[in-house]
Amino acid sequence: MAELSKLAQYIESFVDVSHTPSQQATSLEAIISLVKNNVVTIKTLVTEMGMYLTITDHIIRGRGILLLGEVLACLASKPLDDATIHSLMTFFIERLADWKALRGALIGCLALMRRKMEVGTVSQTDAKSFAQSYFQNLQVQSLGQHDRKLSFELLVCLLEHYPDAVVSLGDDLVYGICEAIDGEKDPHCLMLTFHIVELVAKLFPDPTGTLASSSSDLFEFLGCYFPIHFTHGKEEDVDVTRNDLSQALMMAFSSNPLFEPFAIPLLLEKLSSSLPLAKIDSLKYLSDCTVKYGADRMEKHSEAVWSSVKEIIFTSIEQPSLSFNLESLDSPSFQGNEMIIEALRLLQKMVVKSNGSFLRLIINDEDIKEIFNILNIYTCYNDLPLQSRQRLNAVGHILYKSANASVASCNHVFESFFLRLLDFVGISVDQSDNCKISPSRNFNFGALYLCIELLAACRDLYASCDEQTCSVKEKSYNMLQTFSRSLVQLLNSTFPGIPKKNLHDAEFYCAVKGLRNLATFPVGSSPVSSVVFEEILLGLMSFITMNLKCGSLWNHALKALQHIGSFVDRYHGSVEWQSYMHVVVEKIAPMFSLHDEALPLTLKLKMASDIGRSGRSYMLKIVQGIEEATSFHLTEVYSNGNSKSVEILLSLLDCYSTKILPWFDEAGDFEEVILRITFNIWDQIEKCLVFSTSMDKALLDATMMALKLSVRSCSKESQNIIIQKAFNVLLTSSFSPSKVALSTTIPVQMEGLQLLQQKDSPLSRDEWILSLFASVIIALRPQIHVPDVRSVMRLLMLSITRGCIPAAQALGSMINKLSLKFDKVEVSNYVSLEEAIDIIFNTKFRCFHNGSTRDGSEMLLTDLCSSIEKGSLLPVHVVVGLSWIGKGLLLFGHEKVRDVTMVFLQCLVSKSRTDASPLQKVILEKDCETNLDFAVMNCAADAFHILMSDSEACLNRKFHAILRPLYKQRFFSTMMPIFQSLVSKSDESLSRYMLYEAFAHVISDTPLTAILSDAKKVSLNLIPMLLDGLLALSVNIINKDVVYSLLLVLSGILMDKNGQEVVTENAHKIVDCLAGLTAFPHMMLVRETAIQCLVAVSELPHARIYPMRMQVLHAISKALDDPKRAVRQEAVRCRQAWASIASRSLNF
Template sequence: MDPSAKYNAQVHEYMISRDQSETASIAASLASAISSDKIKLVQLVQFLGDYLTDEKSDTRASAIACIAQTIAALPTDKLAKSQVSVILSFFSDRLDDSESIKPVLQGLLALIPQSAFSSSMTLSLLDSIKSNTTPRQYPQVARFSLFSILESLFSKFPSYIESIPDTFITTFLHVTTGEKDPRNLIKSFNLSYSILSNQSFQQSLPKYALKLFDVSFCYFPITFEPPKNDPYGITSKDLKDALRKALAANGLFADHIFSSLMDKMASSSPKIKSDALETIVDCIQNYRPEYLVPLWRDIWDGLKYEVLHGSEQDSQDLSLQALRTLAISIEDHNEDYLVAVINETKDTILDTTNKKSLAAATLAAGIAQGSLGIYKQIASQTLAPALDNALKSLTLTAQKHLLTICQTYITAAKDLPQALISFKDAFIEFFTKSLMSTSETETEVRVLAVSNLTLLIRTTDYLTSQEVGLIVQYFDEIIFSSQNNKPLSDAVLDSLVQVASHHEQSILSITYPFFLSKLPDSDASEEDQLAIGTILTALSKTAVSRNIFEVLSFRLLNKLDLVIADSSSKYPLAIFSTIAAVLKRMLESHPQDALIYVKQLAPLIVQRFLKQKSLSTDPHVIISASLSLLYISKALQPEQQIDFVQSLFNLFWFNKQSPLGTPPQDFTPLKSTPSALTTLFLYGLVPVSPKATIPEEITQVLPTIVTNSVTILSTTQDVHLRLTYLRLIALLFNKWIPTFAAEFVDPLKKTVTTDTSALEVLFWITKALVIRTDAFGFTLVQYILTLLQTDLVGVRASKLAEVLVSDDGVLNKENGAVVRLLYKQRLFVLVIDPLVQGFESAPSSSIKVNYLVALAGILRHMPSSVLSAYVPKFFRLLLQSLSIPNARVREASINTITSTLLSSDSSTSPVAETISQHLSTLVPQLLDATNSANEASPQVRVAALRCLDSFVDTLPRVRVVPHVKTVQRGLAVALDDGRRGVRRVAVVTRQKYFELKDNEDEE
């Protein structure tokens, strides 16, 4: 078979195909054949033959598209110059065939990348486009191709295009005039920028400037908003940025654009106003001074109004930016502009009674910000006279006014610190006089003075260390002298924090010695307690660096040694809480410093508890101190935690020398004697990662520690101590010895009926395993459910059920415990059916209470998303239980309803919806339960009132409003209840229903 016959057949297949992927595949095959010289390009044209001249426009277009697609698939070095010339003529001759224009333009676009397409062909192509095309009559895709052809030519032959600027510009104008499609406009604006910014076009541009301006500015402002799911991804911002770039490309537009944009600023639309101002800013930034100098008066007059009288902050800021940029641009070319700025603002600034005075200062200072020279010229004639007035006797109004003006100028000079040098002495004198000599009742003036002094301190290389120190002394004194003036003391404290960031040494050498010397030696009086709070707050906030914090912690711990004998536990608590709070902040920003704190701070804390037994008497004190160990341990890397764990065990278990301290001989907190210091051990151990390779000598003793802890629990009734040991047991099982649980729990089960501690331990071990979704943990849950069937143990177990799902403050994921996602959901699915069935089959009301209490405890901590599917299942049970004549059952039922509601995340959740549907039943029953005459116990009455209260906060208002009058009448009895606690809750509940009704009436 003749090879050409095969490709001739492919051509005919192309012509009859309507499948784009098929035609693309055929074109690729034809291109491959031409590339390998199996056929020639001229043969392809011959194959197409009559198709190219067919009367049907669709046929002609398909034939031309076949050639265009084939060329596009050819290597760029395949065609010879003669071939390119012929094909160029072929396509150019068909530019007037509007039905075939789309493939013709695609063919030309495909031809340009061919290496044989030379610059000499560019002129004829541009002339053909200009003479033979009518872009406005073409579809978008054809116009897009025209823009792409111009882009491709400019990109490939920049030097040649620069030699024929008139031809290229007129062709561009021909193509772009009247364009509306966003995809094409992006290309149009980019081409416009390329033309206007090209230096070789500058001689030709003046005669086309107005036309080029018109074909771009006619689209301002851009109001295009892309449709949803726009496949092209063109945004309004893309168009605005491209247009703005084109308009700002050449100062030839200056005579037209500023007046046109000023007109656009009259629009009531803030967006259009901002677009106009942003474009003005860009134009001023990019136009050469010679274009701007003749127009400065027009720009000044048009924009100063926006700063002096404008209502939108964005417009004021942009106008000020434009005027400042104008000053920078023409600084070396014109002096009249700055003279006008000074003359038109000076008198207004100095007139303290003029309402526009501050706006005038903003205008002058904002322009002055442009450069050091501009600032000096403006400030010398506006700020200097204002400062002269400031040092005279002033009214308070004038004083506030001048302080604000100074603030404006200082802020404007933040990047020009040298500009403020000549005003320094006057600033310091005026601001310190306003701060220290003004009446204590004039808070606004003094706060302004503090703010201005702080600005001076923050200005780089402006004040000397002695000047900063003097200001810091004033601030320190005010902290103590103005404790009753919170706005002022807060402002001063915020300023000291900024001082600490910029002038650390001033805080260390002045503020800290002063504050620490003021710390009382005891907290016996209210005055002492107030001073302690004020000082520790100031010290805490100003500790913004490690150096400052190290001094703070060391000095505070030394102070602790002095005051502990003569103070209540509140003083040590305040000291340890301050250290912990600052340490947490330090480690959050610089966790790498944890190793330093392990060596320096942790031993100082631990040793004080080893030496001062009185510190251990208040659990809150030891917890606040333990938090520091937790934060340090948490910030360490797993490999670093190993040494810290060894230090903890050496001290608390092995009773030997440790980097944390030397233990007393009788120190056995984990062996036989309960000790509050175990809290230090627990908090240090909690964050240790399971990935940390704990030494074998430690892992071997963990089961023994658990066993000992259970024994110790039986020797103490101290709630805080018991919780510490329970958490420790849970921690060890959660992280390191889960496999020991089965062996340990079996003997424990035998004692749960007689030993309260054993039951608590069982629940905490179960919790430790459940939160890590350990299978044995869920087995223990099933065992725990069986305990609810008994009277005495069931009562205890029901109250402990909450432990299984409550979020513990220590044993949690944030602190490093192993907590798996969805463990609560898995637990709830496991227990809901047994709890409901157990209630229904319970032989007595006392057993029913066990199931209700357990259910309420679990529901209280369940996400609404978990409860929603199960509400119908257990809510029926709750409604039934309200009718049982047993106080404990009713109380448990009501508390369960309240817990369920409070766990709901919105008034439209399935939980809220289900309860809303039963309000007509619930409200009367709850009101009945608030009446002491109905043999309801005080606990039941309070529970019923709180449940009614929760309806207002958690249910849709439209569901609750119909019951308002019923509730208000029904609460009359509770308001006269003999128990004060009942009356107090009744008052709160009634008030909520009154407010609910009032809001409904207003609407």
């Protein structure tokens, strides 16, 4: 009984309107859970509610009924017996008459009617009596929006779930519905009413039945909504769009053929409206109706539809586009002109549905006939007036769509037009079925254009049909078979370069398109014989190899070939594929080895990479050609020093690295080829024992890049093979690691390290091999072990002292990849990370002097940086080398990187003899010795750039480097305090300047979020230091890029919300600095950014910036006269921003 008293309490609290909505909701939930858990039955609930359901106070009654309805709505999955449902339904049906308390009855009915079969549904008789009561009692249009929506949902539910019950109501149902929905305006309700009409119309499909008499009334309701005019903004009714409404209305329109006498005239009328949206909608609706109403009903409208469609296409189409892209293979495309697309779609639907009558209309149309007359008058594209060009394009599209509609229509169109068009272009048939080209005829652009549209339609049709439907006996097929050869001959004859004919580009584009269309008929059901196919390829190839001066035409023809290639590649092994291989690919592949000067190398490479990328088998062949050429020219260069070969090699390698390798990676499974090419490069250098002349640096770079990229995409197994091969070649050089390995110290020859040595001096074979070897190491995966690691490391270290940067990069990569630990350490010469670091930092170097046998002192690598050898570049090389090693360590966050950075910092602050002289003087100093100190410092500052920036050459994800997340952030926050203390301590201008430069490198490569989170902690120091850095660095032109990146950091802090606090504190200093930079003479971007920063500053708190106003305006007034326009524009904006904070007294 406790439950019952609780229940009574809940009921009361729900019914009582003085309770808050949330209280009511909780009590409703409580009641529902009671009923759901079978604590209380529906019957008890009803008995308990008793009085509330029948009381005369309509508010309480309304709440009572609503409670019952809501409870039922939540019990959709609870099984109920038929008697309960019947009695509840009877109750609710009765309550429909109670207009004062309707909501509950609607919800209750809806809940009951929506019940599923398994849990007990409303009986058919109940449904029928519901419908009767509904139409008798409900005045839907006088209800509020939500109740209307519920009523419509009820109707939808009734029509969907109980069609048998309501169909017997006949006319009453239709009239009842008409009354209920008439005049509806709410978009949500409209979606439902459109659906209701659709359902009703489908309920009475019989053309003589109930709907026959009332269809006009029903359509009257629909018709007034077309075209949908929907202006609701986005803020209201987010969930219903104009498109949804239009779609729902369309479904209603086409739901019953009985609507045809009303709908089609209305739609045709709206087609001539001036609203583009109405036109598009009409076209869509017409297409839909055509499909659903059937041929007989549409027959009488065909003429009207045709004339409207023609009108639309003729007026809104543009002149034919002269280029084609890959997408246009399937169908002609319009740049977003929806109207034409819809019109053509309607046309095609009509052709398909109308059993030829519509097609006859098109074929016999006067306007289309007129176009054919025009074709005879103007034969050349240039002669055609603009309007005729548009007409021509329109007719082309119309013919395409009609021929593309079905096999029968295709035959019909071909019969009617194709022969005539061929006659225009000068192809005719004699008695014995041999076709010939009459040479006297002029070229006829228009006819050819239409011919090609027909070809495209036919091809697309064949491609979409299966073999059975387009049997070989079709007329269009036969015609094409007969004429394809002469067509190809004719089209080939239009290519420029063929004398006598002076043709416009348009004709050429058209011809290439035609050839492509002919060549891309589906293999197997193609009317184009393999001989003709070969002729097409030969024609295009001869054009491409002969005519190099016609840039865009050349590209166009190449694209067509590429297109055909990728199409034919789908039919691997077919006759067409073989002839493509033979005619195109096998011609291109050997081109690189031949010494023909006719075709420039860049064009050859473009051709090769484009054709190669259209199919796997082509690429294999072409790469072989490139490979052979590469090895040939490498030998040429190595042994004969052929300078022409160098140029060729540069382009070949570039094409290989930038075009072919990325494609390999994308297509996958080309490892064998890559491995072969890599081996080839090594073989060439191995074979050639002595270089004839010294080598070019650019060639080395290109070779290294190709090698790196190849190695990186290889698998572990292949990499193992490659590194072994490379090592073997390395043994043949004088750098052989075994020689280095013998001694415990590494001898450093001081000779050859003199200052006079140029950086881009010619390279010997040994250096060449070493660089290539280094680039292999750079690209290795972490799991790969380098043979004889210890000696190799020593060798690399030795090379570092000679200034070989790739060696440093390789060493950095090695260290970086050693950080990954492996369990299997069975490899004989495995070197752990610790040991490797020990080798690098604890191996002693011994310096030898020129000629003398006297031993120099023994030094560590880190000590060499500060070695005081006069006039030696050694420290510079070592600093650069160390910075790459440091980068390798930094990426995976090793402790040792601290020591390395300390070395750099020592170089920066070390006392040198230049300290005394002023900064500017040092930089401009020509004296070697002071300059050398400066060079070391510069390198040490740049080392921070190497450490922090993302390098393209090595130590990135592409080359399998191991990156620890957030390493930049971590390095930044350790370095900042160090820089700050060093700067404050250093009192010489030069080293402070250099420290600022290093600081700038670090901060500008750190992610902004890290700086900002740090900026709060060290707010007092970071911004002033940044500003001081800007001031110090902006003195010198050499550092303009550094200044710019530093300024970007500042602007990042200014723009960010988190930075505001820090910025406000330092506003005065910031403005000082920025005002100075607005006149930075060396870089426009700096001035522009500085002014933008000033605009950002103007948004700081008024009191803080007001005092700076005059200073800024003064600086800006100068910027208004800046030599660069972009700066002036920013200045105007900035001036306005600052002038407007100064109340009314604007300064003029």
